[in-house]
Amino acid sequence: MSTGPMSAGAGASAAAEDAGFETLGAVEAALWRKLTHSVRDRDAGWRTPVLATVSPEGQPEARILVLRGVDPAMRRVVLYTDLRSAKVHSIRSSPVVSLVFWCPRDSVQLRGSGSCRIRSAGEGVEAAWAQVPEVARDNYRTVDAPGRRRTTPAAERARDGLAGAGREAFALLEIEIDRLDWLRIGESHHRRALFDWNGIAWAADWAVP
Numbered sequence: 542m543s544t545g546p547m548s549a550g551a552g553a554s555a556a557a558e559d560a561g562f563e564t565l566g567a568v569e570a571a572l573w574r575k576l577t578h579s580v581r582d583r584d585a586g587w588r589t590p591v592l593a594t595v596s597p598e599g600q601p602e603a604r605i606l607v608l609r610g611v612d613p614a615m616r617r618v619v620l621y622t623d624l625r626s627a628k629v630h631s632i633r634s635s636p637v638v639s640l641v642f643w644c645p646r647d648s649v650q651l652r653g654s655g656s657c658r659i660r661s662a663g664e665g666v667e668a669a670w671a672q673v674p675e676v677a678r679d680n681y682r683t684v685d686a687p688g689r690r691r692t693t694p695a696a697e698r699a700r701d702g703l704a705g706a707g708r709e710a711f712a713l714l715e716i717e718i719d720r721l722d723w724l725r726i727g728e729s730h731h732r733r734a735l736f737d738w739n740g741i742a743w744a745a746d747w748a749v750p
Contacts, residue, residue, distance in 0.1 A: 575649075587651065592640055606714075621669070637655070658715045678706075722736075
């Protein structure tokens with residue numbers, strides 16, 4: 542194996558991989574930009590993150606959700622949930638949660654953690670519910686809570702004629718991020734950066750991948 546200096550070709554390849562990620566500030570701007578874009582782009586890799594929680598019994602839990610909103614200035618991401626779901630009970634017991642985003646196209650992983658707030662009322666919730674398509678509202682109209690065991694695969698729905706059917710089960714999960722771990726998997730090398738909120742700004746450092 543050669544231990545000599547990097548060849549010009551290898552250096553050019555590495556530089557190409559790092560384009561746009563040369564500084565910590567560039568990485569921070571890029572990751573928030575990608576998160577914001579993922580809300581609108583249904584094909585974006587970061588649109589469906591894994592949300593990890595801890596149950597009241599202390600058991601780890603993880604599931605995939607859809608990214609519904611991002612506010613970089615408030616360090617906030619928004620997801621939808623059914624108020625009757627197990628994750629709501631877990632978050633009420635332990636509001637610190639973790640998110641994992643992965644984009645296979647760019648080979649970039651983002652992990653974030655912070656405190657989660659459950660919102661089931663208010664102008665923002667009503668506005669979000671108004672954007673939920675009618676067919677998707679059926680997911681909130683089941684008679685039984687999500688996860689309840691059944692003898693048949695079909696879920697019984699509430700009567701369509703009920704005013705606001707499904708709305709009473711709908712809520713937002715607002716996660717205020719205070720730590721981010723960004724990792725880009727490159728062909729020639731990897732690059733990793735850590736961001737911690739210090740109450741005023743992000744404290745950023747490069748890290749070993």
